[in-house]
Amino acid sequence: MADTSFPPEFKQFLLEHIESYEDLEVLSWFQRQEEGSHSSVKEIGEGAGIPEQLARGAAVRLARSGLLSLTNEKSESFRYSPADADVRELAGRLVLEYRQNQLPVMALMTRNAIERVRNAALRTFADCFRVRGPKSDD
Numbered sequence: 166m167a168d169t170s171f172p173p174e175f176k177q178f179l180l181e182h183i184e185s186y187e188d189l190e191v192l193s194w195f196q197r198q199e200e201g202s203h204s205s206v207k208e209i210g211e212g213a214g215i216p217e218q219l220a221r222g223a224a225v226r227l228a229r230s231g232l233l234s235l236t237n238e239k240s241e242s243f244r245y246s247p248a249d250a251d252v253r254e255l256a257g258r259l260v261l262e263y264r265q266n267q268l269p270v271m272a273l274m275t276r277n278a279i280e281r282v283r284n285a286a287l288r289t290f291a292d293c294f295r296v297r298g299p300k301s302d303d
Contacts, residue, residue: 185222206224
């Protein structure tokens with residue numbers, strides 16, 4: 166599947182849920198695990214083939230986006246828990262596409278990253294022109 170043929174919901178899912186290569190590797194690793202299993206950050210890092218610190222960040226981002234849930238804060242355990250069947254299906258399609266044809270998925274992720282940077286820069290620039298009231302002497 167060429168990146169131009171990705172359906173809009175696929176592109177939107179990738180934009181909303183996956184910020185980095187590590188996120189995608191962790192999601193891919195979780196999809197290969199037994200349904201409902203819990204994994205520590207160390208296990209996630211080892212299984213996904215990424216350093217533990219990066220695995221931690223990816224797991225936290227995926228939990229924030231609703232794909233994982235933190236099951237034990239002390240031991241930093243997570244489990245795969247998409248919000249609904251549609252999200253689960255899109256996550257599965259993304260991982261399958263990534264495994265079969267990485268380049269178009271990575272190209273789309275790169276465009277998403279550039280778009281995030283561009284939007285952040287525009288917001289920062291716009292904030293420079295925000296009219297603020299005078300400073301109080303309190």
